[in-house]
Amino acid sequence: MKTPFFTRISLVAMVVLLPSVTAWANFDDETESPPKPPRLKPGQLTEQQKIDQIANYLIESFADEMKSKDWVVSALGTVSLAQIDHPLATAKLVEMLEIVPRGIGRVYVWEALNARASCLDKDQFEKWHLAGLDLSKAREFRGHLRSGLMTLAGATGATDDNVIFFNQLMTTTDIANPVDHSTLKAMRQAVTNWQDSKLILRLIGMMANPKHVYKIEYLLSGLKSNIPPCPVGRNGVKIWQKSKIKWMDWLEKADLKKVTKYKLPYIGGSDLIGPPEKIEPASPKWRRKLELPRLKLDHLDVSLVVDSTGSMSPVVNWLRSDLHKMLDALRLISKEPRLGLVFYRDQDDQYLTTGVPLTGYNKALQQAVHKVKAAGGGDYPEAVFEALCDSINNQKWSRSPGAKKVIVLIGDAPPHADTLEKIELMVKAAVKNGFRFYCVKATTYNKTLLKNSDKLKNIEGDKILLDFDDIATWGNGKSIWGQYLFRSRYIPSERDFENIKWRHRPNCQIVSEMVKGVLAKEYHSRAQPFVNILMEYVEQR
Structure with a gap:
């Protein structure tokens, strides 16, 4: 016989609210033997079972929100789910990559997985990577959001898709614009990791254009060529031409081996959405997470x-x-x-x-x-x-x-x-x-x-x-x-x-x-990552 839905919710709430009645071992007592696990009464749940029960309920609740046609509701559901440090939350986020429509909503899901990329198994990692490439082709990554996928591309090799994304960023980044600096850093690391002589040759060729010369120099600066950067000043064209010749000479002598397959470990991490948190069943914080906030901004002046x-x-x-x-x-x-x-x-x-x-x-x-x-x-x-x-x-x-x-x-x-x-x-x-x-x-x-x-x-x-x-x-x-x-x-x-x-x-x-x-104060932890991604998404639209 199935337990009614509302009864299951009540059971979860009771698990969260019931105080612990277990007598834990005395850790002050000096002994070489490890503390014995608490004895459970019939029907009593272990700490891990409590965590799993709360995680299951929260994950399904937030996943329902992520399916909303209202992208704001969907994004807040993603941010809420992203705060849960549990394998089931990771699996659900990967699943939602195919369910949430392509656009800003899926960008939130992708960035949430970036925050826990080190926890992904091989199959999850591949799905996440492919979803990122799909979003990049639709030019859904903007502002600081681009640096996450570019860092991932730098670690996974100079594949055709990764190089296409790199070339796309070449047309949308400006070294004098601070908004682009995190992306340019990831691009420079990719050039260093890939050792792709064709890409490097193409970059050197672009140094003939004054608009690109300083950006190209920065992107090549991780290759340990010992070529000094061009000084800023008069007679720039002549200096840039000399620098270009030096880079061409270096490339002819360099022994570069193109890296096209996954080689470097990708740890991931997102300063936009932040790391997930472990569930603490006794904390009232997780009881507040049972309800999603609503943004009431229909008329805003x-x-x-x-x-x-x-x-x-x-x-x-x-x-x-x-x-x-x-x-x-x-x-x-x-x-x-x-x-x-x-x-x-x-x-x-x-x-x-x-x-x-x-x-x-x-x-x-x-x-x-x-x-x-x-x-x-x-x-x-x-x-x-x-x-x-x-x-x-x-x-x-x-x-x-x-x-x-x-x-x-x-x-x-x-x-x-x-x-x-x-x-x-x-x-x-x-x-x-x-x-x-x-x-x-x-x-x-x-x-x-x-x-x-x-x-x-x-x-x-x-x-x-x-x-x-x-x-x-x-x-x-x-x-x-x-x-x-x-x-x-x-x-x-x-x-x-x-x-x-x-x-x-x-x-x-x-x-x-x-x-x-x-929003109520207890929901502010969700507001910040929500706005972080939103403001990056409207860059260079």
Whole structure:
């Protein structure tokens, strides 16, 4: 006779909730013999049986969510399943590679398996690898997501499919763009591992193009040729030609043996989704995991309030390059997202505030942003009060019940001291009307500061922008530091590749905090990997 479904759920819940009644051996007693296992009463489960029971229930529940036609529900199911360290969870993720439709949902499944690639058996590994190649042909891997498959390709040899993926990345990567650095590192390792003379010859041939010369040099730098890199400066074409000749001479003398079969161990690991966790039956944490959260973002209005004084040039550059990506991401998780802008300076500048109305169209935002230049300022305080007032009162906020109204303040200078009390009253009143406020304390840098990019703030900056922390607290939101990365004319050094952290990108941080804002605190561990992959997916669309 089969046990009814709800009875089985009740049994699982009872297993989780029942306290242990077993008397464990005294480990303080010095003895050479190992502790004896606890005696189980009739019908009592072992610790492993409890783990297996909870794992079975959670895995089937999350797998059902992964089959949803709503990709957000499917992705959250994947992130939840990815947190379970159990062989059955791994097997289920491999199974879902064929069930979840190709697209962003399957990208989440692939990345979840990347986080536990070292646990895959030979058959699972092959299915996962082939699924990655299939996604790459559909160009579903973008941003930092590309580095996982490229690392895998570097370890599995210069096969036709792997080389095709490498060539695809050659057309979509830029050495001056920090977003591409993790992918370029994986490509360089592949060139070193593969020892493919035809590929190396093709790369050397591309050095004739000034757009590629520094990228090619970086990709070849793991081959131990002892050829110095080209200096940056005048007479570049002549220097590049000489370097190309040196590489051709080296290749003729090099004894390279192409690696086309799996040779190197692939450990895997994903800093996007994080490692799985072992189930602890006695922990209330796993009881909370029995329920999946829901993202209630059907109507979402976001107004960015941005300091546009002279020091904020990197932030304005970021808006020009990345603002459309934020709207693309919001479109994927909200039915009716809109973005608006309010730029501010200070008294006696060209303008005090100037705005861009809330809109769901990227073109309108891009046209407005490209007209803005960072200029003016001079003293520390800026017109923060006037800018927040403009955003709250003049943007055409949605009147739909349940609409989310978000204001994101971005700046590197505090408001005038005599306006703080007015800001507090205004922000608290707005919160009562459904607003939520986030503050981004902007940290910008130049080439010299890049070498120390792990240090995102200084003591002086901490003291200056404490007011931003207060505004976020009054606004029921959060204050964060934002590191602004943007394309530059200089060629990054090896140290730059190691130090730049992709996850500090402001759009990723802002969207992450907004998603956390509509979820209960216990679900925040799922929100971060969900947003990590989402923000990479909208890169280079």
